[in-house]
Amino acid sequence: MDTQVAQGTIVTPNAGMNEPLPPPASLVGPLAWLRQNLFSSIGNTVLTILGLLLIYAILKPFLDWAIFSAVWSGPDGSVCRVEGTGACWPFVFAKFGQFMYGRFPDAERWRVNLTYALALAGVVPLMIPSVPGKMWNAVYVFIIFPIMAYWLLTGGIFGLPIVETQYWGGLLITLVVATVGITMSFPIGIILALGRRSKMPLVKWCSIAFIEFVRGVPLITILFMSSVMLPLFLEHGTNPDKLLRALIGVSLFAGAYMAETVRGGLQAIPRGQVEAAEALGLSYGKTMGLVVLPQALKHVIPNIVSEFIGLFKDTSLVLIIGLFDLLGIVQQNMQGDAKWFAPSTPMTGYVFAGLIFWVFCFGMSRYSQFMERKLNTSHR
Amino acid sequence: MKSIKIVGLAALVALGGATGALAQAKTLEAVKARGTLLCGVGPAAPGFSNPDDKGNWVGFDVDYCRALAVAIFNDPAKVTFKPLTSKERFTALQSGEVDLLSRTTTWTMSRDSSLGLTFAGTMFYDGQGFMVKKSLGVKAAKELNGASICLQTGTTTELNVSDFFRTNKITYKPVLFEKSDEVTAAYDSGRCDAITNDRSGLASDQVKLKAPADSVLLPDIISKEPLGPVVRQGDSQFFTVTKWVYFALLNAEELGVTSANADEMAKSTNPEIKRLLGTEGDFGKGIGIANDWALQIVKKVGNYAEIYDRNFGAKSPVQIARGANELWTKGGLQYAPPIR
Numbered sequence: 188m189d190t191q192v193a194q195g196t197i198v199t200p201n202a203g204m205n206e207p208l209p210p211p212a213s214l215v216g217p218l219a220w221l222r223q224n225l226f227s228s229i230g231n232t233v234l235t236i237l238g239l240l241l242i243y244a245i246l247k248p249f250l251d252w253a254i255f256s257a258v259w260s261g262p263d264g265s266v267c268r269v270e271g272t273g274a275c276w277p278f279v280f281a282k283f284g285q286f287m288y289g290r291f292p293d294a295e296r297w298r299v300n301l302t303y304a305l306a307l308a309g310v311v312p313l314m315i316p317s318v319p320g321k322m323w324n325a326v327y328v329f330i331i332f333p334i335m336a337y338w339l340l341t342g343g344i345f346g347l348p349i350v351e352t353q354y355w356g357g358l359l360i361t362l363v364v365a366t367v368g369i370t371m372s373f374p375i376g377i378i379l380a381l382g383r384r385s386k387m388p389l390v391k392w393c394s395i396a397f398i399e400f401v402r403g404v405p406l407i408t409i410l411f412m413s414s415v416m417l418p419l420f421l422e423h424g425t426n427p428d429k430l431l432r433a434l435i436g437v438s439l440f441a442g443a444y445m446a447e448t449v450r451g452g453l454q455a456i457p458r459g460q461v462e463a464a465e466a467l468g469l470s471y472g473k474t475m476g477l478v479v480l481p482q483a484l485k486h487v488i489p490n491i492v493s494e495f496i497g498l499f500k501d502t503s504l505v506l507i508i509g510l511f512d513l514l515g516i517v518q519q520n521m522q523g524d525a526k527w528f529a530p531s532t533p534m535t536g537y538v539f540a541g542l543i544f545w546v547f548c549f550g551m552s553r554y555s556q557f558m559e560r561k562l563n564t565s566h567r
Numbered sequence: 568m569k570s571i572k573i574v575g576l577a578a579l580v581a582l583g584g585a586t587g588a589l590a591q592a593k594t595l596e597a598v599k600a601r602g603t604l605l606c607g608v609g610p611a612a613p614g615f616s617n618p619d620d621k622g623n624w625v626g627f628d629v630d631y632c633r634a635l636a637v638a639i640f641n642d643p644a645k646v647t648f649k650p651l652t653s654k655e656r657f658t659a660l661q662s663g664e665v666d667l668l669s670r671t672t673t674w675t676m677s678r679d680s681s682l683g684l685t686f687a688g689t690m691f692y693d694g695q696g697f698m699v700k701k702s703l704g705v706k707a708a709k710e711l712n713g714a715s716i717c718l719q720t721g722t723t724t725e726l727n728v729s730d731f732f733r734t735n736k737i738t739y740k741p742v743l744f745e746k747s748d749e750v751t752a753a754y755d756s757g758r759c760d761a762i763t764n765d766r767s768g769l770a771s772d773q774v775k776l777k778a779p780a781d782s783v784l785l786p787d788i789i790s791k792e793p794l795g796p797v798v799r800q801g802d803s804q805f806f807t808v809t810k811w812v813y814f815a816l817l818n819a820e821e822l823g824v825t826s827a828n829a830d831e832m833a834k835s836t837n838p839e840i841k842r843l844l845g846t847e848g849d850f851g852k853g854i855g856i857a858n859d860w861a862l863q864i865v866k867k868v869g870n871y872a873e874i875y876d877r878n879f880g881a882k883s884p885v886q887i888a889r890g891a892n893e894l895w896t897k898g899g900l901q902y903a904p905p906i907r
Contacts, residue, residue: 264884270777281620290622353649415655418662509610509652519650520618522748523611525884528774530755533748 252531253538267529274535278527282520286539289356289511295348298339299359305332305339306366314554316561329370352430356511358543360430364437364502364512365547369495371438376445381475383450394446401443406504409436414508433505441498448490452483485562492555496548514540594666594798594805595855598639603647606632607665610650613771614878614885615671615691624648627878628669631690631796634868635667635812638860643867657682660799667809668797671767673723678797687796687809692891692900694788695727696766698773701783703760708787712737717750717759719743727790728763751775765792771885807854815861817903818843819870821894826873829866833859842906850906861906871901 213219225235252273258266259276267275279286288296309328312318340363343349355363382394401409413432421427456479464474484491506515517536521527598604608616608628616626633643651659651670659665661683671693672678674686697716699705705714708731718724720743732739742759744750751772754762764772766784773779796813798806819825822840824832833844841847844865845858852858868874871894879887893899 264774268777268779285618285620285622290618293621353647411654415658418658418664421662507652507654509650509655511610511650519611523609523613523617524619525613525617525771525774526619528613528771528884530752530775530777532775533752 264527264529275531286357290354302336357516358513361512365499368437368441372441372445375442379446380449398443452487604636605665607651607668609670630874634864637864674793683800688813689793689795691794693765693792695790697785698769699761714760715740717742717753717762731789770887814903816871819865820872826869
C-alpha cells in the first residue's frame with residue numbers, strides 16, 4: 188500500500204505546483220447564489236422583489252398578531268378583549284389538557300402518555316431502515332402494541348380504572364382514529380385490490396361492489412349512518428361504542444380508497460413478472476408477496492401517503508357524530524365557554540389546531556420522500 | 568338549535584322511534600340499576616352547557632340534570648353527560664343512548680307528536696331577537712326597514728325573520744353564513760347593520776364583539792322558543808319525575824328556600840314548605856324517589872333563581888336578564904303547580 192501511494196505521489200502531474208486558486212467570488216458563495224437564482228435578469232429581479240414584498244405583507248401582520256401584540260397570560264378572556272391585542276394564547280394554555288386528552292380523567296392521563304411512549308418505542312426503530320430486527324419490531328408494533336394500548340387506554344385490567352371512550356377527546360381521538368384507520372386500511376386495501384383482479388367471479392364482484400359502494404358515498408354519510416341510523420335498527424339499549432362505530436366506518440372507507448391506489452400499482456407491473464414467477468413454480472401467495480406487491484407498492488408510495496395524510500385530516504369529520512377530535516374540542520371550547528369569549532379566541536384556536544395538524548402531516552410527507560429515495564433501486 | 572335539515576331526518580327517525588318507544592317503559596328503574604343518569608346536552612351552548620377549563624360540564628341545562636340526579640341518587644355527580652349535536656339528539660333519545668335531553672331544544676307540536684317525545688316543561692323562555700349597533704339609533708325591530716341583517720343559514724331563524732318582515736311589509740337584505748361564529752365576525756366587521764338569533768344566543772354573541780357596549784338588544788321578540796328537558800313518550804313515571812324536579816326548583820324559589828337556608832327551612836311550620844321539603848306527606852315516594860328529594864336538590868344544586876344566577880347572572884360571562892323567566896309572582900311566566 189505504502190509504495191503505491193508513494194508511486195502515485197510521484198506521478199501526479201500537479202505535484203509541486205501551486206494550490207488551485209478558489210473560483211472567483213462572483214461564481215460561488217451566498218452572493219453568487221443570490222445573483223444566479225434570484226437576480227439573474229431584470230424580470231427575475233422584479234419577481235424576487237415582488238415576492239419578498241408579498242412575504243413581508245403576509246408575515247408581518249401574522250407575526251404581529253401571533254407574537255408581538257399577542258396576550259400571553261391571564262385568568263380569562265377579559266385580557267383578550269382589550270382593544271388592539273392579538274392572539275389569545277392563555278385560552279390555549281388553560282385548555283391545553285383538554286385539547287390533548289379531552290375529558291380523560293386527570294389522574295389517568297399518564298396512561299395516554301405511556302401509550303404514546305410505547306408507540307414511539309416501536310415505530311421509530313421500525314421506520315429507520317438500518318435498525319436490525321425488523322421482524323420482531325413489526326410483531327411488536329402490529330400485534331403486541333395494539334393490545335397493550337387497548338388495555339392501557341380503556342383500562343379494566345391490572346387494577347386500572349375503566350375510562351369509557353366518551354371521555355376521550357382532543358389529539359388522543361385524532362391519533363386513535365388516524366392510526367387505526369391507516370393501519371387497517373392498508374391490509375383491507377391490498378386484499379380488496381387483489382380481490383378485484385382475481386379470476387374468481389364471486390371474490391371479484393364482491394370486491395368491486397364493496398369498493399364502488401363505499402367510494403360512492405361521502406365519509407360523512409358513513410359516519411352519520413353508523414351514529415344516527417344504526418342505533419335505530421338495533422335492539423333498544425344495545426349501543427355499540429360510538430368510537431368503535433366510527434373506527435370501523437373510517438377503516439372501511441379508507442380501505443376502499445386504498446384498494447384503488449394499490450390496484451393502480453398492480454396494473455403497472457408487466458404481465459411477464461407474474462408469468463416468470465409462475466414459471467418458477469411459485470404459489471399465488473408467493474408470486475404476489477415476493478414478486479408483484481413489492482414492486483407495485485413502491486410505485487404508489489406517494490399516493491398511499493396522500494391517502495394517509497387525507498385520512499389524518501378527515502378525522503375531524505368525526506365531530507358530526509359527537510366525538511371531539513382535536514379540531515372539534517378546540518371549536519367546542521371557543522364556542523361554548525363564554526369565560527374565554529373574545530374577538531381573537533376563535534382565530535387563536537384555529538391557528539393552534541392547524542399547527543398541530545401541519546406538524547403531523549408534514550412529518551408523514553417528509554418520511555414518504557425519504558422512503559421513496561430509499562426504495563428507488565432501479566428504473567431511473 | 569333548530570335546523571331545518573333535521574326535519575327530513577326526523578321523518579325517517581319517527582319510523583324507528585315508533586317501534587323503539589314501545590320497548591322502553593321503566594326508565595327510572597333502568598337509571599337506578601345503572602347507577603348513573605345519562606343526560607344529553609349541547610356540545611357548546613354558552614351558559615346552557617359547556618366544558619370549563621378542567622373539562623367539567625357547567626351550565627343551566629347541566630344543573631338541571633344534576634338536580635335530577637340528586638332526586639334519584641341524592642348525588643349530583645351521578646350523571647353522565649353526553650354531548651349531542653342537534654342532528655343526532657333525537658335519535659340518541661329514541662334509541663336509549665340517553666335518558667333525557669336537556670339541551671336547548673325548542674318545544675314544538677311536531678316534536679310532541681311525530682317524533683314521539685314529551686317535554687317536561689319550559690325551563691327557559693327564549694325567543695328570537697335582534698342586536699344592532701347603538702350608533703344606528705334604532706329602537707325597535709320595525710325601524711329596521713332596508714337594513715342588512717346577518718344570520719345563520721338553514722335554521723328556523725331564517726324563516727322567522729322572513730315572516731316578520733313580510734308581515735310588517737318592510738324589506739331587509741339577508742347576509743347568510745354557515746356558522747354562528749361567522750355571523751358574529753361579519754357583524755363585528757360592519758358587514759351588516761343587525762344580527763338576529765335567539766336572545767340567549769345574542770347575549771353570548773355580544774361578549775365576542777370587539778366593543779360589546781356599542782351594541783344593544785332590541786326589545787322585540789319575534790318568535791317563541793320554549794326550551795326544556797325532553798323525555799321519551801310512554802314512560803309516565805320518569806316523565807313525572809323530570810317534570811316535578813323542574814317544579815320543585817320553582818317552588819323552592821317561590822317559598823324562599825335556598826341552598827344556604829334549606830336545613831333551617833326544613834324546620835319551618837309553613838305547610839307548603841314542609842310538603843316541599845318532605846317533612847310532611849309522602850310526595851317523593853309517590854313518584855318513586857326519596858321523600859326529602861327537594862330538600863337535597865336545593866341543598867346540593869340550588870333553587871331556580873340560584874341556578875339562573877350562576878349561569879346567566881351578574882357574575883357569569885353571559886348575562887341574560889330574567890325577563891319572561893321571572894316567577895309569576897314577579898311578572899314572569901315561570902309558574903309551578905303546588906305540591907299537595
